[in-house]
Amino acid sequence: MSEAPFARRLLSVTAVEELGAYRVLRVADPDEGGRGSIPKPGQFAMLSAAEHWGAEEGQRPFLARALSIARHSEGESHFLLEDVGPGTKRLCELRAGDGVWALGPLGRGFTPPSEGRRAVLVGGGVGIAPLAILQDELAGSVTVLLGFRDRAHAQGAALLDGARVATDDGSTGHHGLVTELLAADLERDPEAVVYACGPSGMLEGVRALCAERDVPAQLALEAGMACGFGACFGCVVEKRGGGYLRVCVDGPVVDAGELERVSEPVGGAEFGGPA
């Protein structure tokens, strides 16, 4: 009896050949004769694929991911994706012809500005998504201020028209925070309503800035949510005066005044972390 190495090992498929209705899988074993022993007739191996094994439907990603509708036209909804965990990774892998389950649209959206007030759209990273459909909806001129990590991410700004861009590393646009652009903008014309979506630090910056200047602000929040329709009570954020709001049904868009502050993220779309 040939003894097997006491661990599973990562090997490489060298070829897959069609054989009628079957396929022949060839696997290279670089350790054969060393750690890998030479099999005897009648022995077998337990095989599993290195990728997408144990992470298929029903395992991880297991729950649906909450994603803003970035644009809607002619029966098509657009979503902006960034691979930040198992769910978004899988969604990023989708190709034309693949199926996708969708539940929605869900939640409370933005409210248009009252007469005479200018809309200022402030977005950060993948959080620019809901601002695009908002810009499509709003007639007249809007101000668009977007912040990104770097030049590569800043290419996302093309989703909106006429954006002024800030980057953390200064590789394009204003070198600094998008909230600095917002401060300067509101200095010039405070008769505005601010619509913001992005990371919690940015949203808290927007909230504080608007509160100081008494400018109304609507914040689109992100939270990991199991259901999206008020059942799981998992996606809560602290509200002003105590207690919690459910981001899915009380938001995702909330008036800034509903919050004491924008708290640290609780896992974003990929609640449960990246693994």
Add this chain to the structure above:
Amino acid sequence: MSVELCGLQLAHPIVNGSGTFDAIAATRAFGDGLRSRFPFAAYVSKTITLEPRAGNPPSRLWEAPAGLINSIGLPNRGLHGYIAEDLPQLVGLTTTVGEGPDAKTWPVPVITNVMGSTAEELHALVEACEAHEEIAAIELNVSCPNVKTGLDIGADPVQLEAVVRAVRGATAKPLIVKLTPNTADVALCALGAQEGGADAVSLINTLRAMALAPTVNSEPPRRWLGGGTGGLSGPAIRPVALAQVAAVAARVSIPVIGMGGVQNATHARELMAVGARLVAVGTESFRDPSIGATIAREL
């Protein structure tokens, strides 16, 4: 496939697990039409406590392999808020079985789930429910630590029997005991509930579980869930549910409501095959709110 539970005539055997479907919020999300094509044959409320609770601080969710760990902390309006504000909105839910001229509309009764940390608290809750005819049945959540022993009331058969006996006299409505799986012998607990006067038992509740936050570099480990630990649900626990439902159904003579990781009619049939009268769906409703209706149709 109508079914009877403790005198309640139900359209079909599929109900929701407590705390996994909010009929009021769902109506906001999906419209009032949901009220007349409710996906479940009975509506089991979230757990109601005497006083209002805000629930646990976030994070409250962790996606586990083939499952979900939640640490929600039973947020609710409290007994008076529930009766004054929620209950009126839960009256009049209906569901329709069949199509065309064979279609039959059934009322969807409300089963109110209550939790107290002492027999006195539970008694007060049950007594209050007894006074409201809109409530068809009461489910006791006994997955709550005894303030003196720290042991979950439902984890100890002797204590459980005493608590059920203490509240039994407060209601003539069907009394369902939601058993905890976090115990040495769930069938003994079920027997305790039966001896105490329960009309039915439901199981399994979530399995106690924990998750650590992802760390970078050499950060010390930190618990992800605001509540420290949580409960695991979803397909990951289905084999455990099957074993526990089978063990309980073999020992008690009262009806059993089985649940745990049910995703389709096959899973529901399995639980019924080992003795469940009704089957509850929980986590799968998060992925598809209409799954209860789909399963009922397929049965």
